[in-house]
């Protein structure tokens with residue numbers, strides 16, 4: 001074990017971000033310790049982050065996760081946008097050039113299980129039900145208190161501490177990172193329905209109800225997710241087959257927040273611990289995995305102090321884009337929704353529109369990973 005790979009690394013959080021980081025470090029000879037207060041990965045019935053983009057697939061090739069994801073995920077070949085049932089715009093994702101489709105659908109719980117499968121193959125298992133309770137000391141020499149499920153406390157002195165512990169990050173709070181931002185007014189409601197037979201899972205549909213919006217996304221061969229800004233949206237669903245059961249129901253408000261720096265001393269933040277935003281565009285989990293892969297590479301290069309300056313501009317750009325998309329989707333003013341309905345059918349005729357939209361969806365609108373030759 002080299003001098004650098006011998007450094008002790010503690011990752012708080014075993015969501016997609018923490019798992020991807022552990023995998024990227026493990027394949028470079030590190031043995032990170034991974035703790036999570038959850039008892040295990042995301043429940044299989046909670047589809048949560050559904051979209052896996054082409055950039056993520058490129059990033060996860062080397063650790064072996066991409067092949068597993070491609071075997072289970074569904075290609076999304078079309079985006080359909082309509083207003084009051086009238087089709088306004090279709091974006092054909094087959095126009096995207098590259099080894100992958102711009103985006104695939106796979107429920108987050110399954111993605112996490114595939115990452116865990118790869119991690120187990122390299123002999124690393126997250127310590128579940130292990131709560132990071134406090135971080136004290138100087139950020140250059142953090143002192144971490146862990147609480148185990150049996151109530152026992154443990155003090156850890158890692159060389160490197162990574163907070164991949166989600167939107168309510170204990171590491172972020174304990175280490176004094178500010179998390180400024182705001183929440184938008186609209187509330188979002190979602191429900192996943194399982195049908196008696198296979199349904200068409202090749203497309204995503206967004207129907208503007210003026211006011212409000214109803215989206216349809218594939219979860220798996222017989223299950224669809226519906227998401228809306230309207231509380232009684234389930235009465236508006238045009239089910240494609242006989243409903244067997246509603247497998248998940250949830251609602252959420254959307255905040256746009258990010259830290260001002262993603263590292264202090266030897267403490268680093270990644271994923272939702274560092275930034276939260278709307279699911280419009282399916283960037284959240286993908287951006288967290290991207291943070292993780294950049295941090296893994298920078299640690300292996302002994303350049304982790306460059307992490308924040310390299311990632312902050314990307315985070316700000318993605319938050320700006322998702323806010324713009326969310327504002328566009330949630331328009332309420334009848335004048336503006338009327339203009340939107342008139343303009344949307346013209347978009348495909350604007351040179352470069354489809355290519356730019358697909359680049360955005362694929363996650364390839366941020367700098368490519370320098371450690372992967374020919375990466376887009």
Ligand SMILES: Cc1cc2nc3c(=O)[nH]c(=O)nc-3n(C[C@H](O)[C@H](O)[C@H](O)COP(=O)(O)OP(=O)(O)OC[C@H]3O[C@@H](n4cnc5c(N)ncnc54)[C@H](O)[C@@H]3O)c2cc1C
Nearest residue numbers: 013014015016017037038049050132165166271272284285
């Ligand atoms: C309804 C919904 C739909 C979404 N749809 C999409 C989508 O389509 N596409 C997309 O890209 N994103 C989507 N997202 C966002 C996505 O779920 C998150 O961005 C993603 O889970 C973030 O991953 P993470 O690993 O950074 O954090 P998390 O998944 O939140 O994981 C945090 C980890 O930290 C652990 N933890 C927390 N506190 C502590 C502590 N004190 N001590 C120890 N461990 C701790 C938890 O147990 C967990 O293991 C959606 C989110 C929601 C809620």
